Amino acid sequence: MNAEASGINAARYIGERVLRKEDPRLLTGRGQFVDDISLPGMLHCAFARSMIARGRILSIDTAAARDVPGVHAVYTAEDLAKVSFTMHTFFMVPTSVKTPTLAEDHVAYVGEPLALVIADSRYIAEDAASLIEVEYEEEEPVVTLADAKSGPPVHPELENNIAGQMGDEDVDDELEAALNGAAHCMTQRVIHQRVSQSPMETRGVLATRDGPEELTLYITCQSPHAVARWVSLALGLPQAAIRVIAKDVGGAFGLKNHPWKEESSVIIAAMLFGRPLKWIEDRYENLTTANPAREQDITLRIAFDGEGRLVASHSEYDLNNGAYPQAVDEGMAAQMFLWSAYKLPAYGFLTRGWYTNTTGLAAYRGPWAMETLVRETALDKAARAMGIDPVELRRRNLVSLADQPTTSVLGLPLEDITPAECLEKLVGNFDVAAFRKEQAEARGQGRYLGLGIAAYIEPTASAGTMGVMTGELAQVRIEPTGKVTATMSTHSQGHGTATTMAQVIADRLGVPYEDVTVFEGDNSRGGFGPGAAGSRQGVIAGGAAIRASEMLADKVKALAAHLLNASPDNIVIAEGMIHVEGAPEMSRSLGEIAGIAYGEPDRLPPDLGTGLEIQYRYQPPPMTFTSAAHACVVEVDAETGFVKILRWISSEDCGTVINPAVVEGQISGGLAQAIGMVLLEEMPVDERGNPTAATYKDYLLPAVSDIPEFEFLHANTPSKSIGGMRGVGEGGAIIGPPTLVNAIADALSPFGEIDVLELPLTPSKILGIIEGRDIAGTEARREAPAAATQESAPAAEPAASSEPAAAPAPAAETKIDGDWKMLMKTPMGDQEMTGHFETSGSAVSGYLASPEGNQDFAGTVEGNVVKFDLKVEKPMKITLKYNLTFEGDSVSGKVKLGMLGSAKLSGERI
Template sequence: MSGPQAGAARYAGARVPRVEDPRLLTGHGGFVDDVVRPGMLHAHFVRSPMARARIAGIDASEALALRGVHAVFTAQDLNPDVRDPWYSLVGRDVADTPRPPLAEGEARFVGDPVALVVADDRYVAEDAAELVYVDYEPLPPVVDYATAQQAGELVHAGHPGNLVGELAGRPAAGLAEVFDQAAHVARETIHQQAYAAVPMETRGLIVEWSPPTGEMTIWASTQVPHEMRLFCSRLLGLDEHRIRVVMRDTGGGFGQKALPQREDMCVMLAARKVPAPLKWIEDRQENLISAGQGRHEHADARIAFDADGRILAAAIDHVQDAGAYPVPWPVQTTAVVGLLFPGPYRVPQATFSCRSVFSNTTGRTAYRGPWQFESLAREVLLDIAAREMGMDPVELRRRNLLRRDELPVANPNGMPYSDITPLETFEQALKMLDYGAFRREQERARAAGRHIGVGTCTYVEPTTSGMGFHATEGATIRIEPSGKVNVYVAGGSTGNSLETTVVQLAADALGADIADVNTIQGDTAITPFGGGTGGSRSGSMTAGAIAETASVLRERMVAIAAHRLEAAAGDIELAGGRAHVRGTPDIGLSFPEIAAIAYFQPEKLPPGVPAGLEASGRYRARSPMIWANATHVCTCEVDVVTGEVRLLRYIVSEDCGPMINPDVVEGQIAGGTVQGIGGALYEHFDYDEDGNPLTTTFMDYLLPTTTEVPTIEYGHIETPGPGQGGYKGVGEGGAIGSPPAVVNAVADALAPLGVKITRLPLSPAFLSDLVSEAR
């Protein structure tokens, strides 16, 4: 970067009210379902009622005879039009899994889209879908991913043993001697159930095709408008400049909307075959059965300790459920579980193996920290190990956690940790709780017959990848003739407050008044290319893009002001929407006055300074990865008769670097933490032995509400990362740290009864049975 730099931040770091809240909180947001196009038609999917069945034939004649029905598309109508559908996030050359738009030849899970009905309105389309006759020939489903490799049936014929893929670290035999000779080895098989994002707004898009111009416009509920444009271009064989994707408000994504899925493909393909714009909005039941699941996995995890409780080695053999149609290629995620299993601890040696396996259930999708299982397995195992060794779990962690002064260091799997504070956040969280006081309270409670417990989780997470699709981010900034500022970024804001973040950063970078800054996001026709939201990248990457771009405009404005005020450029300061001479704030030019010269009085510009005040820039991440870390501490009380868990206190000490907006940071932590609490205690995608989903409404799929979640207390340690402003990511951590903390708190409460917890979720019935068995 060249040219004058911004002075001390005025807005970044402050609790600036979110600029999007006035419209969102008053019901004036603009979502996909609010978009109306002339003559718009509506789509609805015919979905398989069977987990696995051969499709012998489809008769749509009755449906087509229904008034208002325009078309019924099957695989033979849409699938042949597919060109080259691969995800930029993964790359063209990475192994991928089958992904036909509509089921072709065989349905592979309950909810598999088999046909697409297009009608005048949603009601007619739904009625018509019931009239489409599909001749299913039932086949034996592969429901349990844990036994899928031994099953005689295949989910996909091209994948023997139902194996998506596998990877491994150093040979496990090399660590056998360490484990054999260790003073203590903790080893458990830990299971996590399937649960998922369940965003407030379900998936949906509107696709409008213009035959005369060969152009397509898509309004989408997505985290990645530019990736959706790229994907559509490859899917349909259209030039990118003929596709426009518009993303407005999006009611949550959490990874589920990070990539286009099969239904999106169908609507894109069908839009060129109908005479008007085509709209599809998913209902809640469709979302629960077909939008994708996360977390479903298990592992054989083991940690070896010396006689003093110091870790000697760690190993994990991980298996995850990929479902029938995972998005994206899931082997990368399971590999990260193995790579990060050592966590933020001093672990001299480690190894791992990981496998991803198909099943006849809904496909695995990205979900907020999709590698989260590594923390669950490690942190639950550490508590079990401490109890087996007669040691306080907190003391065991103290002996092994990395300190700030030990960094940088690579974990034994080669992950290069830097700029993190595991021990420091751990101690801060325990101090906030007053750990000693809680243990004394626990003794009194146990004497009175009450079962209260405390659990922790300390983790390190990768954010802001500097590689591949996510490695760069662009921004365009235009100071209008009025002096107001418009900032154009790719966006992808899905509740993570990118609007407010951009306004804060741009106001500081330019020295503008925050009230004069506006941002335009999510429209590929006018915003620079960007990677969208995912991988906890948005804050740091957007900050870099704004800084790169603003530096060009600052240099130009300073030059104009210095020329007009007859001062040296080095004496010009930009602040409060004005350029003034340092030390004499009354002598200066306002942004409108500078803009008037730049746009309307080019003869008054200094030599070499171009007219106008608009610039574009692109930021490249400065390191392959930026690391963040946190400690979660949870206390709870368990009713040993009913199995009910009541959370008492919840504390998060987070190091995500300097905070652009503490309110936004804490909101992100809170949202992820509540999702993790739901995963630990309530949420469960369940199937019967025939592959029928048992949790298809919110009567069965339970979500935490405000009555179940305690007030979350926040502690912050700010260690700058290697990127712009020292900012790190914070979007995923809450969902990573909360399940282990809750599980460990419950296990601690029940420890006097000899209860060991290695399986989720901790439903009242499950815990009641555990207590009964222990007694």
């Protein structure tokens, strides 16, 4: 048994560095990416896009474009309106602000698509698109987070630019006292730049309407099943009529969860025009108009006692959501996990997503990664301030196995996280004392070395707490030939699931790895799976494949036992052969058994159905945690400000490792993206809202010369899911940034602290720290921190925020009884529900109905204010405290979500 497969008995392929099934095809140019598909009669699309960030569209003149030979049609929003289409979020609910496919009467960001050209070739389509003339009445754009707080609403139907909000606007008095009264209190502000996911394959789709109610899509995506579900909801077509194929995808990293404005426009156009239409985004479009990620600003306060133990913490977090985010991100996930691995008694926060006139936000590997970045960089800063070794500071505060089971400060149950153990393993493999000696000597020679260490936990394999995050289906067959095929709900954009799932199946079924083929990448094969999002496929689909294979092995054994007149317990399957234990002469090939199973029903035991095929959908625990600690060593050149990474060690615990090469590949890719975010990558947007990095000469991606060789330590503590795996897809991109920042800050410590951490740390910014002046001009550009916390909200807010917000004098005529349609703004997006209320004196009872079911409540009524509590189990056990004010035909109020702050609720009488 190998160590990597510690959750598996007698592993043969699980834990092995087997060669990937995908590679011979991809290495010889036989991949099948979306642009590699051509269909008879296919035409090509290009978009005309907005040149301004905000304004009314006065006219769109497409005449010149239509006159170009080879142009078949030019569509604007008016044309697309013939097909009913509702844009949905990642969570498969309609977007909370109306999101057009092509802009209708106004534009809300530079690059917003306005018109779509259909032509014989991409060359002609682009020629024609450039001839489309648009007249605007330009308005002042809201570009930055500061603009969003003070500027007019991006969406005129809204009161302000808050896309989502959680937490409390006023810091709790007790928390404030704890922060101020502590032995040490420090503040860390991190400003994260806007970045591009930059998959090497840009976005693209080939859509063809096969009949009045049938649609086939070839699309670069993260799950063909998710795309089919999304398009089905958007179009209101039965999902059975939508076929989505994505055999190979050239990376996605959060950008390609589902179609967005461009892909949707092409889909609608294909339905209208009736010929196959292809759109392949170019890199200029991808950089400037594909949904970007990050652009966040957080200020974290941390208080410690005299021994460096955490006492209290508070953060205020703002995220730029752009105009049309793929899902509103108010930052709740970052808050949830900020202190999840640390022993912290008290925490409070205010977290808000803001609409701006910039391209809408999408996910990017570890969308909540800010929590690890701000916390781990703050801890190092605090360690230096308090004179405590940074490893020792973490030892005192991390949750270790001995502390568990326990719950985090925000109520997350923790049973088997191992960040403290990963840290010990890390420092056991890196001589910190020897490094400190080397560092001191180097400083004597004017060389600045730095060591950065960081630790974290990562929620992976989420299933059952958010509608789209589900289990995975494995369908495993032994074909009549004796070879094994599996149809999986997984999808690979480089993840190698055709390899890892084959390893798991070969292992559990007892057949050679070479005999197993995995099919995926087509929604007509296999059941629903949300694909690569949230570090989930290895864990959940791996578990499904293990259980399905074991069930299939049991069926083989039952059949073989019957044929060989033996007990099923004595049947052994190994290397594709079946024999009776202790009687090697009583042996059959899997092919012989399969031939009988399919073709000779008379020879089967009476209760055993024909064929050898099993399907199993695995619903894992709601969440599986992965832990890690990383270390890196850098040298900063004090003359040039350049950072050279000398060493990087990853000590991670992702439970059972199916294939170490795949796991290390995932971590390495994430780390390279982390290095890019810390040192190189930035998508600047100017004051008029123009994205200014238009090529890969402006948007700097890490090259081989920027990335060191990574060293790996695997811990392999089995998780509670089948097989014991833990997700590993996003971790590198989460823990990488603070590890590198901490190393740079350590190297620069003779010059002082990095006051505000504003990424990326370009050479000019680093020289600014070394020379103590604002060389890069970042401080001059940056808004003052005080301004960030100021609000356009009314000044004199009543102090007691838990009380009904300025409840007016009870309006005697307000009738509460009856049914109300209500909308609650939650971390997972807007939640619609129907409330039924029946009052009797000062008592109220009724139920809340939502797609998840009905929940009864009982509470009190005072005038027009209703209060009641509801206990919920998901995503954790908390009590929701409703405080609703009814006025006329409308209802509004707050719902206190335990320690998660509060959510706003509004609604009207039905």
